[in-house]
Amino acid sequence: MTLPTTLERSSRGLWFALASLVVIGAVAIVAFSSAQLPGIPVGLGISIPPSGLIALGGSGGTGALPGSGGANGSGLAAGSPSGSVAPGGSGSPGDSGSPEGSVAPDGSPGPGGSPAPGTCADPPAGVLPAAIAFHGSRAAKVVALTFDDGWDAPTTLKILAILRRDHVNATFFPVGHAIELQPTAWRSVAKAGFPIGDHTYDHKDLTTLCFAAQVTELTRQQSIVTRTLGVSELPVMRPPFGTQNGLTRVAASVAGDVQLVLWDVDTQDWEGRSAAQIASRALAGGNGSIILMHTFAPNTAIALPRIIAGYRARGYRFVTIGQLLGVPGAVPFPPKAGTAG
Numbered sequence: 248m249t250l251p252t253t254l255e256r257s258s259r260g261l262w263f264a265l266a267s268l269v270v271i272g273a274v275a276i277v278a279f280s281s282a283q284l285p286g287i288p289v290g291l292g293i294s295i296p297p298s299g300l301i302a303l304g305g306s307g308g309t310g311a312l313p314g315s316g317g318a319n320g321s322g323l324a325a326g327s328p329s330g331s332v333a334p335g336g337s338g339s340p341g342d343s344g345s346p347e348g349s350v351a352p353d354g355s356p357g358p359g360g361s362p363a364p365g366t367c368a369d370p371p372a373g374v375l376p377a378a379i380a381f382h383g384s385r386a387a388k389v390v391a392l393t394f395d396d397g398w399d400a401p402t403t404l405k406i407l408a409i410l411r412r413d414h415v416n417a418t419f420f421p422v423g424h425a426i427e428l429q430p431t432a433w434r435s436v437a438k439a440g441f442p443i444g445d446h447t448y449d450h451k452d453l454t455t456l457c458f459a460a461q462v463t464e465l466t467r468q469q470s471i472v473t474r475t476l477g478v479s480e481l482p483v484m485r486p487p488f489g490t491q492n493g494l495t496r497v498a499a500s501v502a503g504d505v506q507l508v509l510w511d512v513d514t515q516d517w518e519g520r521s522a523a524q525i526a527s528r529a530l531a532g533g534n535g536s537i538i539l540m541h542t543f544a545p546n547t548a549i550a551l552p553r554i555i556a557g558y559r560a561r562g563y564r565f566v567t568i569g570q571l572l573g574v575p576g577a578v579p580f581p582p583k584a585g586t587a588g
């Protein structure tokens with residue numbers, strides 16, 4: 248019975264060849280994955296630093312610090328568990344509790360949100376990633392209030408009125424789409440001289456987008472600020488949810504932003520907390536703190552006078568993100584000698 252034997256041998260040979268291909272494929276996948284580890288060049292002309300080693304300075308020595316320190320290392324108010332992402336609360340987009348730990352280690356685009364094939368260019372070679380700041384210098388008694396998103400015009404205007412009345416500097420990070428929906432309110436903010444930073448066009452998680460799409464999210468918001476509000480944007484960006492990766496930092500540079508601005512104090516106002524809770528969390532900051540709040544949370548406007556009074560009672564001044572990090576831009580209320588600022 249030589250025929251079956253020959254067939255059997257042929258079959259064995261075929262299976263051996265297939266198994267060899269599977270093994271070779273697995274080895275290739277492992278080798279490729281290793282090349283994506285943090286700190287190893289990813290073949291895009293950039294080297295992704297390990298998460299936590301992301302401060303590049305470039306802000307006049309005013310305090311970009313490693314993520315390994317930040318809120319948890321400073322004894323300041325910590326946000327929600329590391330890496331958490333805001334669920335969006337009551338239909339409004341929020342930001343994550345703690346930016347530390349939310350740094351995606353690689354620059355690979357995730358599923359969904361990527362443009363059609365052929366429209367997603369790689370980052371240009373030789374572009375330095377923008378620096379990241381979680382807070383400013385710990386040497387001065389200053390804090391920076393920041394207000395994100397901008398969907399709710401009445402609350403935005405209430406916050407604006409309190410800041411003007413109490414002569415308090417602050418920085419706004421509206422989403423481009425929110426400016427389109429609420430142009431009158433945002434023109435009021437811009438006209439009052441408050442600096443406006445980039446918070447993307449529609450609050451997507453940038454780590455789900457390829458490089459070119461991340462750049463577009465940033466530049467689209469910038470053009471709306473220029474066209475609709477008639478002001479130059481402060482060249483800083485805050486990634487929605489605090490999530491970003493190596494591509495985000497290069498995208499920010501390409502879009503003209505010199506800093507990614509995160510925070511070390513999260514009021515969690517996007518979660519529907521009470522005014523007392525928001526004030527308590529906001530007042531847990533210290534020298535150089537960046538305090539995260541939102542313009543869509545009505546309780547934020549209620550808490551704001553308490554936050555202002557609390558910091559002033561402790562001898563703090565309020566500065567813009569530009570003042571805190573050494574980025575030139577709008578400063579509505581320059582500090583005067585002998586005033587609280």
Ligand SMILES: [Zn+2]
Nearest residue numbers: 341342395396
């Ligand atoms: Zn946001």
